[in-house]
Amino acid sequence: MGPVEGLNMPLEEAMRTQRAIRRLRPDPVDDALVLHLIELALKAPTGSNAQNWEFVVVKDPAVKARLAALNRRAWRVYGGIGRRMAKRADDRAMLRIIEAVQWQADHFVEIPVLVVACLKTLILPWPPIAAASAYGSIFPSVQNLLLAARAAGLGAALITLPLWSRFLARRALGLPWNVAPCAVVPLGWPLGRYGPTHRRPVEEVVSLNRYGNRALRPAH
């Protein structure tokens, strides 16, 4: 089955088998497929239907190298802390994630496509709901992109580390001051595999009417 036909995957199956795939082959990904996935990303809602998004598709090794350097700088600090914490707690699942993120950092320039999802708006830091509403206009589209990548058989993940400095990320991508980079989705044919994920049980995170009232239980 080709990647475009894969987009007919049943919705529930796509959701249940979506996971971050960080180890990717360097083989190219068709522009037409990337555009198809972004077109589906644009089907997500935006506040007041503003559609105030911008997507930068990065394939140029020079631009990838600048994002790779930003990613490495942030990962050196953040990954170091994470590794120490995971080792101390003997958290093997977390250590496996950390190894995959390390692989991604080491091979960042070889990743065939980086999609940078941006908001074309001023994100007000206050009141808090203003920021929530702004990000609520970009992350639903990023999730569409991740689900569509999964259905098409492309590896993908949602990362923000290369954007730790918006100033430097804007410079790397030539973004004007009113376009804010929010997330990076590295895309490529996977070395890893998709498959079912484990999550906390729903009854532990759902309250009825008032926080903490764990009265709802799934039937199964």
Added chain:
Amino acid sequence: MGPVEGLNMPLEEAMRTQRAIRRLRPDPVDDALVLHLIELALKAPTGSNAQNWEFVVVKDPAVKARLAALNRRAWRVYGGIGRRMAKRADDRAMLRIIEAVQWQADHFVEIPVLVVACLKTLILPWPPIAAASAYGSIFPSVQNLLLAARAAGLGAALITLPLWSRFLARRALGLPWNVAPCAVVPLGWPLGRYGPTHRRPVEEVVSLNRYGNRALRPAH
């Protein structure tokens, strides 16, 4: 086809026909179905796989009334401005949206289920990427909820107006200070219909390598 079988809808079809459905029937929605949708929401990614979300399912008319009052207060200001702007520009599509939001505000307490998606974390206002990363751990799950609702045939929309004051929204829902309400999804059997949506063409919002380089064109 029952709502649960509907979740087998092809992914691309679900995405292409997802739209905000604000006019909802007052008929009840099964708890089991709501939990099923939230379980699929939990399949979305979270930063460092923290799964630091909380969902409050509001069915109690007294709690709905408090959120309805908050929504009304914000809508009075925001909707008034929107209506004047849309009338001045003779923007009929926007006026139709405004009428639907007005209907929603007028019938808020009759909506059978309100799902409030929350983050259990401190959302740092600075650096900007900290806030982006935090909201990037809740809005992908909200998008899963919206897509799953669409596939199940339930009407749904993503709104933030009832949360304009986090202080008052926390009081209405009994949320502690470290749980931040981020979005409300009103759910119910639709009076309106799902169907294809219109978006800006992908080539207008995609740049290659550098912002503004509109070199990528879809094949069709």
